[in-house]
Amino acid sequence: MTKEQAKEIYADLGYLSQPFPYASAPFLESYARLLGLSPASASTARILEVGSSYGGNLISQALFYPQATFTGIEIAPTQVSVGKTYIDQLGITNLDLLEGDVNESHHHLGTYDYIIAHGFYSWVDEETKNNFLRLCKKHLAENGILYMSYNTYPGWHKMDSVRALLEFANKDINTLNHREKVRHGKTVASKLGALMLEYDTVKNQQTSFLQSLRQILQKQDCYVGHDHLEPVNTPVYFHQCMDHMAEHGFTYLCDCDLNLSFPTVYDEILRTQLQELAPHDPLAREQYIDFMLNTAFRKSLFTHKGATPKRITETSVTDADFQHSLEQFLFTLRIPSEHLEPIFENLAKRMDSSATKALVDLFQQEGPHFYLKHNTLVTYTGEHTIPDMCLPLLYQFLVEHIIQGGISLSVLETEHPFKHHIFEEKKSYIPERYIPFVEIMPQEGVNAYIYPGNRYNDPISDFNEEDLEFMKLLSKPTTKHDVMCKIYEAMTEESISPLALQQSNKYTMILAFYEEMIRRMEYFGFFEVDETQFN
Ligand SMILES: C[S@@+](CC[C@H](N)C(=O)[O-])C[C@H]1O[C@@H](n2cnc3c(N)ncnc32)[C@H](O)[C@@H]1O
Known part of the structure; x- marks a missing residue:
């Protein structure tokens, strides 16, 4: 997208610039550590966001982490100037929004421990994609982590026809601005959708298209205008993105949705079958997962080529080094407490164990935050020794639910581990x-x-x-x-x-x-x- 196009589209449509949990340095630090790397501490890190819009993903983080420094680079001048106004009003001094184009010289940029590009790669042309990756290669610290989200096939295929329809509806019209094009496209698309519903055979044959159409028509104009009607939107298959990143000297770590990277840890059938399809290629196995799940969006983490991340496998769970590495995290249980008993019972059945009661009671009584220290579980109230017979179950539970998203993790602050999580009187x-x-x-x-x-x-x-x-x-x-x-x-x-x-x-x-x-x-x-x- 050129500066003029960006200016015009963002002026017509506006944009709500939001924070994203996974596009934050503390999240990226935890995941990189989980894979055995040594990234910079997020609380004092240098962070760059490319395509930072009004700064919505950085503003809150800059307040919460005053020792870290944040830079955003954004092509649309109004987004930069509006963002800067609010940054000043909020008294934030560790965030700099810069007006800039990744295609132009970026000598003013420094070295960054974390580079974040959310909603960028899929919306820029090939030349800009390449220049963006060159920028990342040059400005990412040696142990730096790059976060990049992008639209993927096969999941995006179902949206492609709707995009084509919205574009076709505006094909020969030059008088409308971007917002009006969205409205016009939506009107035409909803009329066509209604017409299709008149015919049972069409309705039955085109369920997937009609479902995507309905979903998109229900979205706000601003969302449709950016996600579906921007001049460039180029979804790729996961393997194509991996090839592109390798060309630019990056190694893949994992997806922020760990289910897309490591589901074989907890699903034995999947493990055996995918292993058979791609015995020596974990990335090919991830591509097969995308085909199975019809994945439409990925949030991938990378580092420089040469690093040796340790992928999580079913053997990690019993590996003493991996278990020990879990001691660097503070965990937060997000599973509702009434679900714990069936989860543990199921797990115990699979593992031929009966040691569930003590663990269920412990998690139900102790609240959501905990960490591990030499096979004891530490909560706000103190240390809880885990009987030896319960340990395999505990680690299996922990790793499975980290992957499935029921347990979140952050890097443990050893001095006062619960200080941001729990109010303490007089402290x-x-x-x-x-x-x-x-x-x-x-x-x-x-x-x-x-x-x-x-x-x-x-x-x-x-x-x-x-x-x-x-x-x-x-x-x-x-x-x-x-x-x-x-x-x-x-x-x-x-x-x-x-x-x-x-x-x-x-x-x-x-x-x-x-x-x-x-x-x-x-x-x-x-x-x-x-x-x-x-x-
Ligand atoms: C889809 S938005 C995503 C914004 C934000 N990262 C988010 O996820 O909410 C993409 C942003 O990249 C900016 N952009 C597009 N091309 C650019 C370029 N060549 N250099 C810098 N920024 C660019 C756009 O103006 C826009 O703000």
């Missing part, structure tokens, strides 16, 4: 820099361009006044009762002692509100600890 506080963030991001105007994210870059849609007031109460280490008394005072404009509050008829209501708000702050990842309180 936790919320730094002031998050106040303008919560104040400004939901404002009308800002929220048309940029979405905020939490510490893990999950998008947040509902920052509100209550969050703001509550955060102010936690600007210094404090106690639950102090905060609750202040809530009472804010509600009634009367002061109250902790003892009197306990006897007040508002106690239960205030407690429920307090607990809900603490959970929100923990979810946002706003808490820090005041180190002096530990001495």
Whole structure:
């Protein structure tokens, strides 16, 4: 896309620039470590995003990781200038949005530990793709990690016909701007869809096309305009992308959806059959997985050629070195607690074990965050020894559900492992820099361009006044009762002692509100600890 095209399309359609959890340095660091590499620490890393739009994927991360430095390069000038305005308003000083074209000289760029390109590769022409990869090769640190997402076949085939239809509807029309073309294309496509539904034979033969058409017509104009009507959209097969990356000197690590890379760890039939189809080629096995699943989108990680990532296999689970390497992570269980029992029972059956009860009880009682230390499981409440007979089951559970997404991981901060996850009286506080963030991001105007994210870059849609007031109460280490008394005072404009509050008829209501708000702050990842309180 040329600068003029980008300018025009983004001016006509607008764009909501969002945070993506997997397109963040902490996520990439964890995955690279999981594969046995030694990437830079995300909290102090140098991060570059290519095609950074308004900066929505970087802004929240820059706030949460003030020691890291962030650079975005973006061709569309308005996206850069609008993004910069909000970055200034938020008081962010470690994020630089640069107007630039990857096809032009980039001597002003430095060396980066992480390079991120989300929604870029598929939307630029071949020359730009190559220049982008040259840029990455030159500016990625030796142990750097490159994240690149792209549209893939065979999954995109079902959308190709809809794109062709939207393009055809606009073929000989030169008077419409991009937004109007989207509207016109959608109108024509929905009329054709309605016509097809009139004929039973057509309806039955074309179910897949009609389903894609319906899905796309339901999407907002902005999304359709960018995803389906931009001048370039070139999905590729996974193997084609791998060849292209190898040509540019990159080694593939894995997909951010580990199910696309390592499902054979937990599925024996798949393992045996794929092994037979491609005995010596794990990338070919991944391509077969895409054919099976009709994959339409990939989020791949790469590093420089020459690195030796260790792919996760069924033998990793029992490998002592791999088990030991899991000690570098803090895990968060995302599986609802009522699902744990059947999951463990099923696993025990497969592994011919009966040692499930202790583990189910432990996970149900101890809350979601934990880490491993010499075969003990450590949670916020302390260390829990795992009986030897339960260990194989524990590791199998852990690895399978890391792959399936039921357990997320981040790099363990050894000093205070739970400090961002759990509020501690007299120790936790919320730094002031998050106040303008919560104040400004939901404002009308800002929220048309940029979405905020939490510490893990999950998008947040509902920052509100209550969050703001509550955060102010936690600007210094404090106690639950102090905060609750202040809530009472804010509600009634009367002061109250902790003892009197306990006897007040508002106690239960205030407690429920307090607990809900603490959970929100923990979810946002706003808490820090005041180190002096530990001495
Ligand atoms: C589909 S958007 C993705 C934006 C963002 N990364 C995201 O995922 O939300 C692609 C972005 O790349 C920018 N872009 C396109 N060609 C470019 C080039 N040659 N150099 C720099 N940026 C470019 C576009 O202006 C656009 O903001």
